[in-house]
Amino acid sequence: MATGDDMVEFTIKSNIVPSEAIRRFKRSAQIGELKNQLELITGAQSQSMKIHVHDERGTKLFDLDDDSRTLGSYNVQSKMILQIEETNLKRAHMFDDTGDVPKYELTAEEYESRKNTARQFMVDHKIGKYNPAAQEERERKEKEKEEHEQQAASKINVNDRCEVAVTSQPTKRGTVMFKGEVHFKPGVWVGVRYDEPLGKNNGSAEGKKYFECPDKYGVFVRPSSVTVGEFPELDLEEL
Structure with a gap:
């Protein structure tokens, strides 16, 4: 089990997502392995990722630029900031626009022909608008309410x-x-x-x-x- 001295804690930021994360990593991890972990956190691709190290105030110190080196071989300390840069932003956002993705849609007739749908369940169990008695009761109450409003309106005139x-x-x-x-x-x-x-x-x-x-x-x-x-x-x- 890794001890506290074997781990280092960073605040993770990136140019892809606005949110931040705090994570701990082993000092013995190679930078290539670290990139794979950061890909899951930030969405930046490991092969097009740059890792910039900043101090707590945001001042840049150095880059983690050698995939074969370990994290501990750099002068890293807890509370530092890892600013993750995705250098291929076009690729990172290639799935953001789904406007051209074909959508699967059912016609009303196709939906009606299917079994075990939410609508069929409501029909079978007479729920909501598929309960004729309840629907009639709602309509009766609405009609009575509107008749009451009409009666009240008959006693009101402009300029009263x-x-x-x-x-x-x-x-x-x-x-x-x-x-x-x-x-x-x-x-x-x-x-x-x-x-x-x-x-x-x-x-x-x-x-x-x-x-x-x-x-x-x-x-x-x-x-x-x-x-x-x-x-x-x-x-x-x-x-």
Whole structure:
């Protein structure tokens, strides 16, 4: 078994990968053997590899340039840095671009004809969308939810004063500026201009304008979050 005096510890760096590694090597190892080990660590090819030795501050000291010599025959000490240089970078990165590699793809018909696929397992065990009863229940709940939103929307009109109550957020006051369908989500939505800059937009969403208001005063919420009524603007003492 190698003792501490027989081993030397280096920080390994390379011009191929940005990460560093710390490894210990036998002083009795030949430089050729060391290169083979460093190839596994850095990806640099042993036959096109240069090993530069630096001190802890990064100052270059010398090269390990004789494959027949042992590591211990050089004046190496623990905590030094081995800077590994791959001199043939084109070869080192030859497999980085896989754009021209042919890809194996199945058509929908070929996939359907196969047995023991993930889809077939889900169909056989009625999981997720392949469970008709569960799917019908989800659709029923979604329909009920949207009907509830439509009922709430019927009580809201543009220019109404309102309070907006969204889960985990304080209640805010403002004016209804928009009611209707939007392009970014299904269902009916309400656009509100807050009295204070507590919103998320200026009445626009994904580049489309729905109503006018200053930036950070606008918000889009579901009708169920909006209560209309006599809600005057709050004084500073009431905020």
